[in-house]
Amino acid sequence: RSRQDVLTCTPWGSPIVWEGTFDPEILRQEYGRRNLTIGLTVFAVGRYLEKYLEQFLETAEEHFMVGWRVIYYVFTDRPGAVPRLGLAPGRQLQTRMVENQKRWQDISMMRMHWLSQALDTAICREVQYVFCMDVDQFFVGAFGLEALAESVTLLHSYFYRWTRSYVPYDRNPRSAAFLGPGEGDFYYHAAVFGGLCPRVKNLTESCFQAVLQDKRQGVEARWQEESHLNKYFWQHKPAKILSPEYCWDQAIRRRGDIRVARLVWAEKQYRRLRQAA
Numbered sequence: 001r002s003r004q005d006v007l008t009c010t011p012w013g014s015p016i017v018w019e020g021t022f023d024p025e026i027l028r029q030e031y032g033r034r035n036l037t038i039g040l041t042v043f044a045v046g047r048y049l050e051k052y053l054e055q056f057l058e059t060a061e062e063h064f065m066v067g068w069r070v071i072y073y074v075f076t077d078r079p080g081a082v083p084r085l086g087l088a089p090g091r092q093l094q095t096r097m098v099e100n101q102k103r104w105q106d107i108s109m110m111r112m113h114w115l116s117q118a119l120d121t122a123i124c125r126e127v128q129y130v131f132c133m134d135v136d137q138f139f140v141g142a143f144g145l146e147a148l149a150e151s152v153t154l155l156h157s158y159f160y161r162w163t164r165s166y167v168p169y170d171r172n173p174r175s176a177a178f179l180g181p182g183e184g185d186f187y188y189h190a191a192v193f194g195g196l197c198p199r200v201k202n203l204t205e206s207c208f209q210a211v212l213q214d215k216r217q218g219v220e221a222r223w224q225e226e227s228h229l230n231k232y233f234w235q236h237k238p239a240k241i242l243s244p245e246y247c248w249d250q251a252i253r254r255r256g257d258i259r260v261a262r263l264v265w266a267e268k269q270y271r272r273l274r275q276a277a
C-alpha cells in the first residue's frame, strides 16, 4: 500500500510514515515475537502540569501503543501533583523529580540534559524504544508500532510544505545550531522524537552539549533545543520520519494529505502558563 500524493521516502532511503503506507496487522505479527517495552517521556513543570498532563496521559492510554507494554516517565517539579490514572495491564507510570527553571526557554532546553541523564541509567535498562514528547498535546488517533525505528523524528505541521530556504533554521553563525544555505533536509518539530534508547541518549546528549556551547558564547538558538535537533538530524540522518499526522495543529485548515490526525496540539496559553522570559 502506498501514497502517490506525498513524499514517502527520504533521499537517503528512510521511510516517511503516512496513513496508507503501513499495515498495522503485519506490524503486530512482526513485533509479536519480540519482548517489547516502549518508553514515553514527558515533562510537566510548573503550571504545565495542571493544564496539560492529565489529558495527555489519558489519551495516551487510548491511543499510544495500545496492547503493548509501556512505561510513562513523567518529569516534574511536583511529583505529588501527578494525576493517578488507572492504567491498562502492562503499562506503568514513573515520576522523576526535576527543578523548575526561571525561564521557559531553559525548561525546554534542559529537557535534553535531564533526558540524557535518565536514559543513561534506568530508562535504557527498562525499555528498548523511547519516545520523548511535549505535554501540550493529546492523542486522537492510533500512534502505534509503525512509528518505531532506530531514530525517529517528525515533520513540523507548519513547515512540511515549505521550500527549505524559508524554514526557521537557526541562521546565526555563532550558534552551534547554525545551518547555512543549502543545509538541512526538512524542518523537524521537537515535540516528538524517539528511537532506540542508545540513539536517543546520543541525540539528547549532543543537543545539550550544543546548548552549553551556545551559553558560553552568550547566544541562544532561534527555537532553542528544536534548532539543535534540526542540526543534529541534518548531521545524523533519522531512520524514520513521522508525517504531520503525528503532531497536527487543528487550527490549520483541512488538508487533503492529512487523512488522519493521531496527536494534536493543545491550546497554547503562553502568557498564563510560562515563566517570564
Ligand SMILES: CC(=O)N[C@H]1[C@@H](OP(=O)(O)OP(=O)(O)OC[C@H]2O[C@@H](n3ccc(=O)[nH]c3=O)[C@H](O)[C@@H]2O)O[C@H](CO)[C@H](O)[C@@H]1O
Binding pocket: 042, 043, 044, 045, 046, 047, 048, 049, 104, 105, 107, 108, 109, 133, 134, 135, 136, 190, 191, 222, 223, 224, 225, 226, 227, 268, 273, 274, 275
Ligand atoms: C510553534 C512554536 O512556538 N514552537 C516552539 C515552541 O514550542 P512550544 O510552544 O510547543 O513549547 P512549549 O511551551 O510546549 O514547551 C516545550 C515543553 O517543555 C515543557 N515545559 C515548558 C515550559 C514550562 O513552563 N513547563 C514545561 O513543562 C512542556 O513539556 C512543554 O510541552 O517553543 C519550543 C521551545 O524550545 C520550540 O522552540 C518550538 O519550536
Ligand SMILES: [Mn+2]
Binding pocket: 134, 135, 136, 191
Ligand atoms: Mn509544545
